[in-house]
Amino acid sequence: MKNKRKREQPRPAIHPRNKYSEKPPDFALLASFYPSFKPFVFYSRDGRPRIDWTDFNATRELTRILLHHDHGINWWIPDGQLCPTVPNRSNYIHWIEDLLLSDIIPRPNPNQDNVRGFDIGTGANCIYPLLGASLLGWRFVGSDVADVAIEWAERNVKSNPQISDLIEIRKAGTDASCSQVEDPYNENSNLERKVDHAVRDDCYSGPPILYGVVRDGETFDFCMCNPPFFESMEEAGLNPKTSCGGTVDEMVCPGGEKAFITRIIEDSVKLKHSFRWYTSMVGRKINLKFLTSKLREVGVTIVKTTEFVQGQTCRWGIAWSFVPPVKKIISTHVAEKPNLSFMLQGLQRQSSAFDVLQSIESFFRVSGASCKLNVSSFCVDISASNNHLSGIFKEDAEENLDEASGNINFRISVFQQIPGTLLVKGSLQQKDCPVSGELLSAFQRLEVVLKDKFCQTKDSSNPP
Template sequence: MHSRNLHKDSAYDFEKLSDANPDLKAFTFKNEYQNTTIDFGNPKAVVALNKALLIAHYNVSNWELPEGYLCPPIPSRVDYIHHIADIVTEKQEIKGLDIGVGANTIYCILGSQVYNWKMIGCDINAESIKIAQKNIDFTPKLKKNVSLIHQSNNANIFEGVINVNDYFDFSVCNPPFHNSENEAKKGTLRKLNNLNKKDFELNFGGQANELWCNGGEALFLKRMIKQSTLFKNQVGYFTSLVSKKEHLPKLEKQLSKLKAKYRVIPMQHGNKITRILAWSYIKNF
C-alpha cells in the first residue's frame, strides 16, 4: 500500500470501529485464531465496516448504502487517491472528476476528506446520484467540496459533464469489470468461494452499470481514451483502474498513437494486484 495509507500494515481495530458505528458490533466475532473479524462475504457487514471507517478515520458524519449497490474497500480506494496526489502536486487548489461515482461516492469523499480537493462525481444511474447526494449532505465539508451530475447519455463519458470553461486537474474511474451479467455473477461466486462462504448470495453488491458493460473493462477504457481526446486541454491527468494487466498493451498502443504521455502505477492490496493507468496530453509525469 501507499506509504501515506493509514490502513497499511495494520489490522482493523474493531473495538474502536464499533464505537464509531455501533451497528458494526453485531457483525463481529472471534475467528479460529481468536482475532476479532467480520464475515467479509456478508454485504451488510461490509457496509457497516465501511461506515465505521469513514466516521472513525475520515471525519464523515454518516454514510449509508442500500442493498444492491457496490460497496468498495476503503483501504484500496484511498490508495488510488494517494497516488493521484503524488501526480497533481503543483497547485494548491485541486479539482477532480470521478467517472461513475456510484451511490457509495467513495472517491469524492476521500478526495475531499484527505486532501480537501473539490470533486465532481457523475453517474449514468439517476438513483445512484440521489443516494450519493444524501451521503454528501450528511457532512458539511462534503457539501462544500463535492458536486454530483447525472450523465443522461450512457454513450458519453466526458461529454455532458465537462463544460466549455471547465478544467479538472485529474479524473478517476473504477470501470465496469465484466462484459455481461452472467460473467458478473460468475465473478461474484468466485469471490464468495474465495471467502469460503457456502451459502452463496448472487447479489454480492453492485448495480448492473457498476459491474458490467458491453465489452467489459477493455472496451470501456478504449472508449474512454478515444473520448478523452475531445477534452485533452481540460483535464490535466486522465486516470483509471485497470484490473486485468493483459489489457494494458492495447491501451498503451492506443495512447501512443494519440501521442499521449502515460504511466502505469502498480498497486497491491493483500493478494490482489491492480494498477492505475494515467495519461495526459498537456502534462508530464
C-alpha cells in the first residue's frame, strides 16, 4: 500500500506557461525547417525522431534553432562553452515570474513598470537575459568573469537589436563604482559590514559574485544564477547521458554549488533590500536543506523552493528575501502553513527530555525573553518581543533589549514519541495572533541547535 501511494503522487511537471509544456519540440518538423539540424536527427525503432544528447554539436544546434524558431532570437556559442537547454531555462524564468506576480514581496517603487533582473554568471550563452527580455520584456544585467563569456554574450545581445537595449553585460570585479549599496527600504539603515557567523565557514574564494559587482544605488527585482555545480571537472563529467559543454569557470568552483550559493547568501546579507528576491538554481536536492538552514540563520523573511523538471533532468530552485512580506497577501493567498514543530530523532543515550527542555529555556532566555519552565507538563512558557526573537541571530542583542514591546506569548512542549525520539511543538497562547517571521525563524534556529546538541549523526561521512 505504501508503494502504491508513492506511485500515485504527482511528479513535478514542466511549468504550465512554458512554451513547451503542451507541445515538446518536434525534431522531425524542426529538421524540415532547418537543414543544418537534419544531420543530427535519427529515428528510433518505434519511429520517434531523436538526437544524440552526448553530441555537443547536436545540442548546440537544437538550442540555436529553438531560440530562433520559437523566440525570434539569433544565437551562437563557440565550442566548449556551456550549452543550455531552452525548455529547462524557461522553467526558471517562469518561476521567477510567479514570485514577482504573487506580490509577496512589494516593490520599493510601485510606479516603476520595468522588471529588472541580474544574471550571475551569464556565460557566453547569455540565455536568461535573452529569454527574459524576449518573453517578458524584462531588463537585465548579466555578469561574468571570463573574457570569452563577456565577448560572446555581447555578440548574442547585439545580434538581437529588438531587445539589445534591455540587456547590459558587465565584467565582474572590474568596476570601481561597485561598492556599497544603500537600502531603499530604510533611509536610516547602514550597510551591514559584519557577515553572520553562519556563512563564514564555507570555502568559496573566487571573484566577486554580487557584492562588488552591483553598483552604488542600484536596485533589482531579482537575481538568478545557474551556479557551478561541481568541485572538479572530473566530477562534472560523470553524467554520460549528456554533453552540454562547459568551461572550468562555468562548471567548477572549490566547494561546488554549496559554497557558491553560500557566497550569494553572504552577499545578500550585505546587500539586503537591493534585491526583492535572491534566487539560484540548485543541482543537488541534498543541498537544499543545508542552504535553507543557512538562510534561516541569517534572518531572511521568507524562503521558497521549487523543482524544475524537464525530461529526465531535475533541478531545484531556491529563493529568499529580506524585505518584510505583505501580510495580507501572505495570510490569504501564498503563505505556507507555519511549521512550529519538529522531531528530534536518534537522541543520544545520556540525553533526556528534561535536558532538551532546559536547553529550550536557555535558548530563549539568553536573548532576554521571559521564560517559565513547567517540569510536570514538560513545557516552557515564553514571552518575547520580535526584538528578542531577532536578537537570537545577533551577537550584540543585549544592547537592544530595552526596545522590546508588544510581546508574543507562546508555549513550547516536549513529547516522548518512541525511545530515542522526541516531538518539540510550539503553540501561540494568544487567540488570532499570527505567527511572525521572527518567531518562525527563531523556531527553525532552535531546531538546528537542538539537533546539533542532542542527536546522533546518522552518517558522519556526509557533509553538514
